[in-house]
Amino acid sequence: MSDFVRDFLRLRRGPWEMLASLLIGLGVLMLMQPFALWAFTWSFLTTLAGTVMFIVVSHFPE
Amino acid sequence: MSDTPIDRVARATPIPVARRIRGFSDRTIAWIFVAPTIFLLLAINIFPLIWTINLSFTDFRANRPNREVEYIGLENYRRILTDGDIWLTMQATAHFLFWTIALQVLIGFTLAWLINRKFRGNDLWTTLIVLPMMLSPAVVGNFWTFLYQPQIGLFNYVVEFFSGIPASSFQMIGDVRLAPWSIVIVDTWMWSPFVMLICLAGLRSIPDYIYEAAEIDRASKWRQFWTITVPMVLPFLMLAVLFRGIENFKMFDLVVELTGGGPGSVTEVTSINLKREAFEKWRTGYASAYAIILFVTVFGLASIYVKALNKVKER
Amino acid sequence: MSGYSITEPSARQKWIAGTLVILYAVITLLPLAWILMTGFKSSADSISYPPKVLFEPSLEGYVNLFTTRTRQTPEYLASLPPAETWYDELVRSKDMVIAGPSRYGERFLNSVIIGFGSTFLSIFLGTLAAYAFSRFKVPLKDDLLFFILSTRMMPPIAVAIPIFLMYRSLGLSDTHLGMILLYTAVNISLAVWLLKGFIDEIPREYEEAALIDGYTRFQAFRKVVLPQAATGIASTAIFCLIFAWNEYAFAVLLTSGTAQTAPPFIPTIIGVGGQDWPAVAAGASLFLLPVMIFTILLRKHLLRGITFGAVRK
Numbered sequence: 001m002s003d004f005v006r007d008f009l010r011l012r013r014g015p016w017e018m019l020a021s022l023l024i025g026l027g028v029l030m031l032m033q034p035f036a037l038w039a040f041t042w043s044f045l046t047t048l049a050g051t052v053m054f055i056v057v058s059h060f061p062e
Numbered sequence: 063m064s065d066t067p068i069d070r071v072a073r074a075t076p077i078p079v080a081r082r083i084r085g086f087s088d089r090t091i092a093w094i095f096v097a098p099t100i101f102l103l104l105a106i107n108i109f110p111l112i113w114t115i116n117l118s119f120t121d122f123r124a125n126r127p128n129r130e131v132e133y134i135g136l137e138n139y140r141r142i143l144t145d146g147d148i149w150l151t152m153q154a155t156a157h158f159l160f161w162t163i164a165l166q167v168l169i170g171f172t173l174a175w176l177i178n179r180k181f182r183g184n185d186l187w188t189t190l191i192v193l194p195m196m197l198s199p200a201v202v203g204n205f206w207t208f209l210y211q212p213q214i215g216l217f218n219y220v221v222e223f224f225s226g227i228p229a230s231s232f233q234m235i236g237d238v239r240l241a242p243w244s245i246v247i248v249d250t251w252m253w254s255p256f257v258m259l260i261c262l263a264g265l266r267s268i269p270d271y272i273y274e275a276a277e278i279d280r281a282s283k284w285r286q287f288w289t290i291t292v293p294m295v296l297p298f299l300m301l302a303v304l305f306r307g308i309e310n311f312k313m314f315d316l317v318v319e320l321t322g323g324g325p326g327s328v329t330e331v332t333s334i335n336l337k338r339e340a341f342e343k344w345r346t347g348y349a350s351a352y353a354i355i356l357f358v359t360v361f362g363l364a365s366i367y368v369k370a371l372n373k374v375k376e377r
Numbered sequence: 378m379s380g381y382s383i384t385e386p387s388a389r390q391k392w393i394a395g396t397l398v399i400l401y402a403v404i405t406l407l408p409l410a411w412i413l414m415t416g417f418k419s420s421a422d423s424i425s426y427p428p429k430v431l432f433e434p435s436l437e438g439y440v441n442l443f444t445t446r447t448r449q450t451p452e453y454l455a456s457l458p459p460a461e462t463w464y465d466e467l468v469r470s471k472d473m474v475i476a477g478p479s480r481y482g483e484r485f486l487n488s489v490i491i492g493f494g495s496t497f498l499s500i501f502l503g504t505l506a507a508y509a510f511s512r513f514k515v516p517l518k519d520d521l522l523f524f525i526l527s528t529r530m531m532p533p534i535a536v537a538i539p540i541f542l543m544y545r546s547l548g549l550s551d552t553h554l555g556m557i558l559l560y561t562a563v564n565i566s567l568a569v570w571l572l573k574g575f576i577d578e579i580p581r582e583y584e585e586a587a588l589i590d591g592y593t594r595f596q597a598f599r600k601v602v603l604p605q606a607a608t609g610i611a612s613t614a615i616f617c618l619i620f621a622w623n624e625y626a627f628a629v630l631l632t633s634g635t636a637q638t639a640p641p642f643i644p645t646i647i648g649v650g651g652q653d654w655p656a657v658a659a660g661a662s663l664f665l666l667p668v669m670i671f672t673i674l675l676r677k678h679l680l681r682g683i684t685f686g687a688v689r690k
Contacts, residue, residue, distance in 0.1 A: 017369065024362035031359060032156035040152065041143045044355050051362040058365070088513050091594050095509035099502045099525070099565055106562035107528045110539030117539070124542060173401060179386040181395035189676045191402050193409065196672040200625035201661050204644040205412050208654055214424045216411055229426075251405060259680050263688045301684065312532035315625035319644055333534045333626075340538050341630060353535035364530040368523055371687045 016057035023050030111357070118351035125344040138351035148352075151327070151335040157242050158249070158317075158331055159310050163303055165250045170257025171299065175291075177258070178265045188262070192255045199252065203319035206248050210234040235321050241329050245317050249310065257302045264298030265291070297374050304367040308360055332356060412665065415658035423654045437471075438655025440464045442481050442646065442663075446473040481660055484642040488622060488664075490553055491638055495560035496617040500610060502561070503568025508598060510569065511576040512584075522570070526685060529566040533626035544631060551632045559627055564617040567685065571616065574686030575609025576602065612678040615671050622668060639664050 008015040027047030030039040086094070118138055122131045142148055173191065177184050194202070209217040210233075218229035234244040268290065276286045314333035317323070323330035323338075330338075336356065340349035386394070415423050419435040446468055454474070460466040468475050509515055510522060540559065541550070549555030579602060587597040603610075629641040643660045646653060672679070680688050 021366045021369070024366060028359060028363065032152045032159070034153045034156070037144070037146065037149060040149045044139070044143055044358065047362050048358050051358055051365065054362065054365045086594065088594065092509040092513035092515050095505035096515060096521070099506040099569060100521070102502065102558070102562055102565065103525065103528050106540070106559060107531070107536065110536055110543060113539040113542070114535070124538075169401075173398065176394040176398050179391050179394035181391040181398070183395070184398070185676075187398050187402050189673055191398070191405055192676070192679060193669055193672055194405060196619055196623075196668050197409075197665050198623035198625065198640050198668070200623075200629075200640040201643050201664055202408075205658065205661055206408070208415070208652075208657070209408060209411065214426050214428065216408070216428050219426075219428050251408070255405075256683060260684065260688065263680055298688070301687070305684075308530055312534070314532075314534060315640070318625075318629075333532055336532075336534050337630070340534070341541075346538060346542075350538055353532070353538055356532050357535050360530050360532055361527060364527050365523070367530070368526060371685065374684075375687045 011060050013057060013060040013062050016060055017054065020050050020054035020057055023047075023053060026050070114350045114353055114357075117347050118354050120347040120350075122347040122350075123344050124340075124346040131347075134347075138348045139355070141348065142352050142355065147327075148335065151330055151332055154242065154327075154329060155311065155313075155331045158245060158313065158329075159307060161243075161246045162249045162253070162310055163306055165246065166254045166257045166306060167299065167303060169250065169254040170302070171261045171295070173254065173258040174261035174265055177262055188259075192259065194252045195255050197252075199316035200319045202252065203248060203316040206244075206320055207235060210244060212236075236325055238325055238328050241321055241325055245320055245329055248320060249313070249316060252316070253306060253309075256306065257299075260298050260302040261295055264295035267298075268294045297370065301367070301370045301374055304363065304370055308363050308367060311363070312356065312360060409665075409669075412658050413662050415655055416662045418655050418658075420653065420655055423658075435467075435655075436464070437467060438653075438659035440467055441653055441656040442659045443479055444468070445476045445479050447476045448473050479646075480642065481639075481646070484637055484639045485663070487553070487636055488638040488640075491556045491560060491636070492618050492621040494553065494557040495564060495621045496614050498557065498561040499564040499568045499617045500572075500614050503565050503572050503613070504603075504606070504610060506565075506569045507572035507576055508602060511573050512581070522573075525566045525569050527566075529563065533563075534630075537627060537630045540627075541631060551634055551636050553636050556628070556632065556636050556638070559631070560621040560624060563624070563627075564620055567620070567682075568613055568617055570685040571613045571681060572606070572609060574681065574689065575606050575613070578609075579605045612675055612682065615675050616682040619668055619671060 004015050008019075024047055027043050027045075027050055030043035030046055033039055119133055119135060120131050121134050121138075123129060177188055206217075209215045212218055212233045213230045215229070217234065218232065221227060221232075222229040232240060234240050234247075272290055272294075273286060276290060281289070312333050313331055314337070317329055317331055318334060318337075321329040323334040327335075333356075336349060336352050339345050339352060414430075414432075416438045417434045417436070418429070418432050419437050422429050422432040422435075423438075444464070449472060451472065454469055454472065457469075457474070460469055465475060506525075510518060515521065544550040544555050547555075549558075583601050583605065584597045587601045588594070592600065623640065624638070625640045628638045632638065632641070639660070643657060643664060646657050646660055675682065
């Protein structure tokens with residue numbers, strides 16, 4: 001866990017990609033969940049943020 | 063890399079001679095070889111994409127090309143993302159996605175596990191099982207409407223044969239409650255073999271000695287399954303699930319020919335909904351914004367997919 | 378491995394596993410068998426209850442698939458000269474006469490032209506790009522490869538809107554060329570990724586030896602790499618062909634007449650009073666059979682094809 005935090009702070013690819021993936025996953029869940037309209041409304045921005053983040057952080061060093 | 067014999071020869075030779083020997087430089091060749099592909103993709107994928115982004119901020123209608131086009135900013139996005147009907151469409155897609163993936167993982171993994179028992183003739187049966195997934199979804203979907211006919215269809219007859227429910231008493235496609243399941247059944251029939259093939263590769267990548275070691279440690283078969291088999295197959299399963307997820311999120315051909323989105327709109331998955339907006343109602347600007355939303359979602363999932371792909375590749 | 382192995386399943390386990398898998402295979406192949414069978418049923422047999430497994434084979438479906446017919450009165454039929462061919466006779470026995478050929482032949486031919494055309498182009502461009510990605514240091518290689526793959530993931534309907542507009546203004550809608558270019562763009566990502574995998578497996582030493590022998594890069598590529606990659610190229614080509622053959626979304630949105638392929642056409646086959654199921658089944662059979670045969674030929678490379686070359690077994 002402390003490795004994770006350290007790599008995170010040193011801008012390493014692994015943990016950041018994980019975070020971006022989680023954000024994308026969250027966006028997709030928000031898009032298709034049947035519970036709250038507001039979550040549907042904000043799903044697109046969440047996915048977009050995750051995707052852009054993924055593109056950026058996949059260029060971080062290993 | 064750069065110390066192959068040819069590189070050493072190349073460095074030792076004067077440049078004009080080297081050029082005569084080697085023709086173009088590697089870098090030039092690389093560009094000559096890659097450029098046509100990139101060009102084609104730019105022309106047929108990227109240029110249209112940029113155009114779509116541009117259209118998504120307008121109220122353009124493709125059936126009235128001469129009407130004045132107005133830029134309306136983010137209005138299209140706002141309308142789509144607060145539209146309860148599109149939200150319902152997403153939920154129909156979610157139902158389809160969730161159940162197809164759950165059933166396919168269950169059936170696919172079980173089949174792979176059984177085939178990996180290496181009984182005689184398993185290769186032949188694997189090949190036969192795989193057949194449905196390579197076929198045209200539209201043609202297959204259309205034929206399944208025949209199998210689902212209430213009175214004469216094979217599917218209803220088989221259900222009657224095993225359960226006693228009269229074949230003419232239910233309509234898979236016509237019934238609001240059953241129609242979402244009719245598409246789940248056909249998709250599962252088509253794509254379980256896909257999950258099976260990938261799981262099988264995962265199972266076969268586990269070296270025997272791991273099980274042998276576990277056996278020496280007197281781990282039970284049940285424990286071996288959960289501590290060795292499942293974790294080792296998981297990356298492969300992830301790959302299959304992501305790919306099926308992306309494919310079924312944009313599902314079009316099978317469902318169009320099977321139910322056409324009906325009855326009402328209970329099986330109207332997003333691609334069908336988008337097709338209606340774009341090519342039946344001709345709200346091109348609005349549909350473009352809708353397309354961008356789907357596009358970003360798929361692109362996000364695809365980046366995770368490629369990550370999973372590379373993970374499996376390293377094995 | 379000789380003797381007893383603890384990882385080898387017992388005979389009883391194998392027997393149970395085998396039975397279950399064969400049972401699944403039989404169930405899963407039933408709908409396919411039903412398509413092939415229905416093609417040889419008469420209309421009456423095809424809609425009988427309970428569904429008929431044993432029936433008198435008839436070519437009615439195939440005749441109906443390739444012809445258009447008109448219903449006539451018995452008096453008119455009696456006034457005609459005797460039927461010249463077996464299919465004339467078959468149609469007349471249903472109180473109809475053949476009015477002309479149907480569109481199925483053309484649509485099937487369109488599928489063949491577009492399928493082969495786009496496959497050839499994707500393989501040609503794909504092989505070059507895959508070779509470059511496999512052997513040279515291409516700047517931004519990973520990004521380019523991801524970009525190429527991501528184009529395949531795009532929802533066809535989302536891409537179709539601007540392509541529809543673009544083709545309309547270029548005059549490419551409903552033309553063979555337009556569809557070939559479009560399907561090439563869809564397939565090229567698969568071709569590049571698959572072929573890169575195959576070319577990666579060819580040892581570099583072969584080319585380096587050829588280069589030392591005085592071949593240029595082009596010659597080495599043509600005379601050393603291509604023959605070595607032949608199997609890979611062939612199976613990639615079959616994959617591209619199958620995907621182009623099966624494609625439906627673009628075909629239904631961008632073609633209507635001249636360049637329409639078979640998948641959007643088959644569901645529109647209708648007879649008198651409802652869908653003519655034997656004809657639909659006949660059309661589907663002719664369309665699906667080549668793919669089934671190709672799948673069986675491809676079985677060794679299937680896994681590679683569906684995972685873009687990532688899983689090689």
